[in-house]
Amino acid sequence: MRRSIATVSLSGSLADKLTAVGAAGFDGVEIFENDLLGSDMSPEDVRRRAADLGLTIDLYQPFRDFEAVPPDLLAAGLRRAEHKFAVMERLGATRLLVCSNVSAAAIDDDMLAAEQLGLLAERAAEHGIEIAYEALAWGRHVDDYFHAWQIVRTADHPNLGMCLDSFHILARDVDPYAIRTIPGNKIFFLQLADAPALPMDVLYWSRHYRCFPGQGDLDVTGLVDHVLRTGYDGPLSLEVFNDIFRQAAAMRTAQDAMRSLIALEEGVAQRAGGSASASGALPPPVVPTGFAFAELAAPSAGPVGEVLGALGFVRGGRHTGKPVELWEQGAARILVNSGSAEGQDGPALGAIGLETPDPAASVKRAEALLAPVLPRLRGPQDAPLDAVAAPDGTEVFFCRTARPDHSSWTDDFAQDRSPAGAATGEITHIDHVALTQPWHHFDEASLFYRSVLGLRPHDSLELPDPYGLMRSRAVSTEDGGVRVALNVAYVGAHDGRDDLAWQHVALASADIVATARRMRAAGAATLVVPDNYYDDLEARYDLGAERHLLLRELGLLYDRDDRGEFLHFYTATIGRVFFEIVQRTGGYRGYGAANAPVRLAAQHARRTRRAPH
């Protein structure tokens, strides 16, 4: 399929937008009229620049409030159209989007609409231009595609066809199935946008919250499947109005948009019954099975090592070529890298390792979805590494740890058992990692983990932090072997505040009470949970006096869902990082979100109290 994008989806000047669209590898572009009006590029300049970038101008848009009007307004509309046809000829654009009339002057008369659109198409034909008629979800009389199709069919003009827009159809819950009854050659254009499920008026939702397919909650894949079954062979074109994309860097947004289309095409091919690889050579997802490791960059290994030691980890190895320590307990492995530049401001979670059946295939998949591939060889003696960078800069390594069929990253580590011997604690594995995203890259991150790693996104949550609402969305494998919580600081948060970029590694304990006692015995600091939390917990749940007392004494937080229970506690924060210890029982699926406000308040309070020192 040809891939296109509307200039309104990106930030900056028209020239900047064209450059970004070309750089991201699109085939074409929709010129949004306001972008042209504000530009000092003439239509001829735009045409040349697009051609230089290998872009066709697939659509000029929008032309508003034309059809089903009294004669005087019809005359004004035709006059206006002639001016636009002239601009389009200069641009070299042959398709004009006409949106269904929203003005109070529009008459509820389909025959009149058909007649006047036919007249417009006849005028357009004189310029070699086609009219693509679109039902806006908030059109005055025409607000769904099937109604628009009745009008187009009635007008019956070769230069008049349909523009279908996934948002306008799916946002109003109009059944898209009848799209299959429209002849493919009468669908002149297909615009695509997704959106998160938000309970608001459709116009307001459309103007502020659209996003790229796969980033929201609409079934764009299903809609495209319907459209392609008609024989439509025009472009898949993204048209997104989004407050955040309007201010984000255009080059990056355009690449994010391209990733969305690549993943969408795979989904459509799967829906249609074809295999993914048959459709467009996108290597199939290689779903990871668990965490191989989490790597913290730190100015020195000491403070992190103390916490890990208190948790029952032992230092199991040292990297043969770099100052990296490997701490182990059960299947949980933490690397502490004191030789990395990014760790100099205090520990930060810099990388995660994921177990996958085929590391090379994982990298191929990620690369096809535009993730930067990291160098395979870092030092002359190192085992080759398969790794890519996630949107927030986290390095994602694909591993087969200590398997006979593959080289293992652990081969780079020389055994280094501490005197205590093997780990004796209760930690079994890494339960999840929590990565804080910059507020303007949250949707991009969610699409990355979903499309590249095949993780399933969970509901998006809003968590009240004392200093703003945080958004949080988990992505996980079906069996929970890999779970990543994507958190985002509130919109507009100041970049400089390090407490907004907290990351954490959650470790699963087989006996969290024992682990908490172990920490206490080692004299290691844990996050102090306010007594008020326990008073409230007693009000909410009757867990028996003894258990309530135990939770309070050990500073354990409690949550439950319809499947089971969740106990957790937190270590002190070191730099940007802390550890969470969790115990899930009975199939609990969440992340203790109900306790997040109390946890965040306690962490901020701790920060505040430390400030005077």
Place this chain on the structure above:
Amino acid sequence: MRRSIATVSLSGSLADKLTAVGAAGFDGVEIFENDLLGSDMSPEDVRRRAADLGLTIDLYQPFRDFEAVPPDLLAAGLRRAEHKFAVMERLGATRLLVCSNVSAAAIDDDMLAAEQLGLLAERAAEHGIEIAYEALAWGRHVDDYFHAWQIVRTADHPNLGMCLDSFHILARDVDPYAIRTIPGNKIFFLQLADAPALPMDVLYWSRHYRCFPGQGDLDVTGLVDHVLRTGYDGPLSLEVFNDIFRQAAAMRTAQDAMRSLIALEEGVAQRAGGSASASGALPPPVVPTGFAFAELAAPSAGPVGEVLGALGFVRGGRHTGKPVELWEQGAARILVNSGSAEGQDGPALGAIGLETPDPAASVKRAEALLAPVLPRLRGPQDAPLDAVAAPDGTEVFFCRTARPDHSSWTDDFAQDRSPAGAATGEITHIDHVALTQPWHHFDEASLFYRSVLGLRPHDSLELPDPYGLMRSRAVSTEDGGVRVALNVAYVGAHDGRDDLAWQHVALASADIVATARRMRAAGAATLVVPDNYYDDLEARYDLGAERHLLLRELGLLYDRDDRGEFLHFYTATIGRVFFEIVQRTGGYRGYGAANAPVRLAAQHARRTRRAPH
């Protein structure tokens, strides 16, 4: 009236919030439960701290999902309540907010609801606690105050009354008139919030967009009037859930909240027929009649003077004690201050002078509404000045220019006619000034200009800038003598970008064509408007070929409304400042917002082109 505020309205820890509430002069506070749960202050600590700050704890909230449930849930609810009563006794709080049940377990049975709420009230009475029952706008079966009142009336328990919340009532367009039928002693609490008219689900709207009374579009004044007529004499208490207030500085938000209540009380007194001054000693508004001057701070007077000279201004005076030039034309006066620290980064609009009938009374009004009053005497020889600071730091001077009944700021200026003599241009006066607000202080600014100066707010607009959506809201006197456009850069815009803080002074011309030609003849730079704009203008309006050509040649922008026309153009930007020249005909009331996207794109393009030099 006693004034109170819910802790959820402010940012930070519970301790921070209490401090801010106390500092802003409130009488009481509602403790929002989550704020307590996340705090390491015990209830006794909170009680002591509040007492130290002179605050009573007026409400503990919220208690959810209690009434109209099966027996097992009732038992759990009563158990939960006993825990909360214990916390309230420790806090010294005697009133508990119970929200109407939203859970799926709630039964649609008013008698059952009344019976169970009566039981709760009976238990509460044993602790000296009163239950204030509130209808949430999204309650499962009880979602309006009148329904809630039927239940409270049926229960007929002395410890059970109503909590009324302006948002829950006005957001659903429930007629508040029937409030008058509720006995005042059965209204236990009154919560107040406003909200901008936004087309979305009421729960989503409530959680993110509430604001302080006078900052939104709800008739909070009318609602309070109804409530006071019942004889209610409890606190007026603000309860606002707002994404921006959650992250703004608590001290400032609390002061903004207090200003809102002071202004609200005046409005209520006026609505009730009393005079404003009778109600609470708030001096009445002194509505300004026009602009006395606009003052630009600049590193040197040269560049601004050149532009003003090209516009036909003459330098009419120099300040006798400071490096300030006075440029005049008609009634338009521009001060250029090259001795101010804030001008060192390039010209900035630092102050505006407003003509008022009584400068001292204007200051008294502003001071009563918590505006910082600026020193009256700046130098030993200066005329005394009446001035306050607006929320964005702009200094607002109240003037009587060259009137026999009052000292005049012009007395500080020595006459300094340029060789050209009196001004000969077409500029008649300052039409408006545009002040860019930090994005997290937009609502505060709008309330400031409305309450302090008595200006009327116009509709809030969203203007697409190439780098984000800008909000814009004008405030003006009824006759348009004073107009201020408040613009705000998009949420999350980076502080460091100077193009986000553009300010401008719009000058009215009696003949904008002559003024544009004058600029051209003087060789002065004006903002270049893209040709594409004029192509589109010809498509939209048929103004005749000659007029279209003239607009294009002179770079004039065009708009019209149902009353008249608007022509305007812009000078080049110097530092943070530019001038707009405008001509209104036939009663046009707007500010050319339709042209703002093109203007902003052109200004950004100019900035971009300059960057390489």
